[in-house]
Amino acid sequence: MTRTIILFGTESGNAEMVAEDLASELGGDPIAVVADMTDFDIADFTPTDAYIVVCSTHGDGELPSGARPLFDALQEAQPSLAGIRYSIFGLGDRSYETYSHGSEIIDEQLRSLGAERVGVYGRHDASDGSLPNDDALEWMRAVFIPA
């Protein structure tokens, strides 16, 4: 069965909340499954699944701590991700120069391993105190085509 895996990397939990909203918009489990980058096994990347990556930014433009286990595992194993298609939505705060940079770190790594990014790069700016959820849903409806 073709599924959409919504991979989130979070620091404060906001990216997880976005991932949950995107999953329920797509119809929820088992069609759309939310996965934490902290627990995701890189052996589970499957070309027949579609991926949505939701990732925040931590501190000085770093990866959120929740994204680090996946990043480190990919860094270590350097698997080929050829055939993997993903769309990405980054969370950040434009008050800082490193706005949305956390998601870019993951994006760059996925592409360097052969995965293909599909659609417009989605971003949300939290500097006005707004939640990313509505922007993320709008972005998904516009760009994301389930596998």
Place this chain on the structure above:
Amino acid sequence: MDSSALPSDLPTIAIVGSGPSGCYTAQFLRKQWQGSEIVIFDRLDVPYGLVRYGVAPDHPGTKAVTKQFDRLFEQAGVRFAGRTLIGSAASRGDFTLDQLRAAFDIVVLATGLHADRSLSSPLAVVPGSDLPGVYGAGRLTRLINGHPDETVDGVRLGERVVIVGHGNVALDLLRLFLTAPEQLRELGIADDVVRAITAGPARQIDIVGRSQPETAKFDPAMLRELGKLAGIRFVSDAAPADLADITSSADSTSSADSTSSADSPNNAASPNNAASPNNAASPNNAASPNNAASANATRRDAVDALVAGSDPLATRTVRFRFGWVPDEITEHDQALHLTFRAAPATPDSDGSHGSDSTDSTDSTDGTDGTLSIAADAVCTAIGFTEHADAPLRRAHHESAEHLDLDRGVLGDGLYCVGWLRRGPRGTIPENRVDARMVANCIIADHTARLPHGTKPGYAVLARAADTTTLHHLIEELS
């Protein structure tokens, strides 16, 4: 939802304190036990603790986490019980902790640390640290955020302000003190509070800490944010990076092994040290030794960039003073006079002070290793501690038989999380990590405990017209 969990297996859960640690704990427990009753108590009318009253009002992106928690309270079974004090003795609170433990299977204390740590401690007495005109950062941030317990009476900053501390809270205060009154009002800060903190307004702010830039506790991003303020001249008494090359390159190798910042006596003694053993042990900690070394260099670079990029002719001056320990505050000639001594050199620092500007200031950076500053107000931002009058003191509820603070266990079915568990370290996300850890321990303990879920929960408290009948009700229902 795990369909094998019958409703009767679900525990009833009480969480005391609705700040980030309490709310995150509720979130993680609810994920495991959907449909279980989770009641979050708070002595105030409104939830979210330090997110509401500690985070600076000009950081709405940080405050937005409350919207996540709003959703939590919309979920079935999750309830906010505001204006309800939980105390140790019946006379103190609306309910006692014992009553809560009788009514709920699991009780989690997430009450945080409320009191400003004083400059003075029994081991290092700083005379004058409680003089009028010396304000704790917690008090000021509560005041700025409209906390119902705080009053602006007696608070007035003048033209010369000293901030003691180099953490993010100190930088929050600095930034707000430099913000124009009309902008502060736009942020929703009450008019009388705006007048108090912009009285003067502050033209000379000294921000003094014991560490060197590399080991100071602020985030570089917070420092860069200061660079956006117009009309401020920034000065630092730390030697710029190019002059400190020998020291800092020694740092980057040494901090990867034995002489990391956590090992320096200065930092080890500080209760709000971000690089504490607890945090280092956290599996999600991004601050590996290598990252720490580069973060240290980034921090120094951020100080240098702020100084280099600021307007040398601006009429308001902020002086970063690194490597100073407070000795004494005295009051005479309608001013506070602070004396600092040079912090002992550590493996991370050369302890030296670069040449400060020579123009007229109300301070002397003596060659004898002391620093004197005259000020109209002093703000201390050196961490938080348990309030002596806190309704619940952690130590009073630690059971010798069950205590396991590493897992957040205080007693049978009684837990603590967040700052109350591990001290006043870490931002909102770090307390999420802490809440996850404690929630996992609670889940493991409860799963091992039989019988599951036997206590009636909130209904019994709500039915009690007065607390004297509560114990009878609990006995009746359980």
